[in-house]
Amino acid sequence: MKPIEPVYKELREELDSIREGIEVIAVTKQVGVERTREAVEAGIKHLGENRPEGFLLKSETIKDDVNWHFIGNLQSRKVKEIINRIDFLHSLDRMSLAKEIQKRADHAINCFVQVNVAKEESKSGIMPEETLEFIKSLEKYDKINIIGLMTMAPNVEDEEVLRHVFRGLKSLQTEVAEKNWPHAPCTECSMGMSNDYLIAAQEGATFVRIGTALIGSESEAE
Numbered sequence: 206m207k208p209i210e211p212v213y214k215e216l217r218e219e220l221d222s223i224r225e226g227i228e229v230i231a232v233t234k235q236v237g238v239e240r241t242r243e244a245v246e247a248g249i250k251h252l253g254e255n256r257p258e259g260f261l262l263k264s265e266t267i268k269d270d271v272n273w274h275f276i277g278n279l280q281s282r283k284v285k286e287i288i289n290r291i292d293f294l295h296s297l298d299r300m301s302l303a304k305e306i307q308k309r310a311d312h313a314i315n316c317f318v319q320v321n322v323a324k325e326e327s328k329s330g331i332m333p334e335e336t337l338e339f340i341k342s343l344e345k346y347d348k349i350n351i352i353g354l355m356t357m358a359p360n361v362e363d364e365e366v367l368r369h370v371f372r373g374l375k376s377l378q379t380e381v382a383e384k385n386w387p388h389a390p391c392t393e394c395s396m397g398m399s400n401d402y403l404i405a406a407q408e409g410a411t412f413v414r415i416g417t418a419l420i421g422s423e424s425e426a427e
């Protein structure tokens with residue numbers, strides 16, 4: 206596999222040329238502890254995992270000063286295992302999950318609400334038109350701090366389709382932020398993966414989540 210550091214440097218330069226301050230979350234779900242450690246040694250400060258098992262294994266081994274992002278679908282029965290150990294949850298998408306977090310968290314958790322902007326059957330996330338009401342109703346939960354919105358774009362090449370989805374999330378994020386709800390500053394946009402991060406960055410991403418193009422996959426050949 207390619208060394209991470211030069212790839213990360215190039216990625217940083219690319220993103221900085223679009224806008225300063227876009228954070229890179231290295232998605233390490235497809236690699237083991239050693240490769241994850243290499244990412245940390247390359248200077249990466251945000252790591253993303255999508256399964257409780259992978260997250261627990263890595264966060265118990267890697268004790269460096271990094272931010273752990275849980276980016277996968279989170280089953281309610283798994284909340285208690287991880288919620289007080291993560292720094293950011295990207296997949297808050299239903300009231301039952303919010304209730305479970307409220308019950309299990311010992312401090313306010315930084316959450317992104319996952320929005321199904323493209324309305325794909327196969328994807329989780331709340332519908333765009335339900336997002337404002339959903340976030341408003343989280344007001345009563347003091348263990349939930351809505352710092353932004355997250356989406357996964359459809360797996361297509363068409364740049365205009367992708368741009369439209371990212372613009373949709375950005376505009377919804379701005380709309381929530383303008384409400385000035387104390388529980389929902391909603392300043393962040395988590396969008397963009399290996400195939401579409403440049404477009405996402407151009408359209409206002411503040412966090413991109415990159416696996417394959419940065420970290421690779423250990424099931425792949427060299």
Ligand SMILES: *Cc1c(COP(=O)(O)O)cnc(C)c1O
Nearest residue numbers: 232255276398399414415416417
């Ligand atoms: C796997 C995953 C990513 C990273 O995907 P790549 O295409 O490998 O960059 C980003 N976000 C989520 C939610 C993921 O599950």
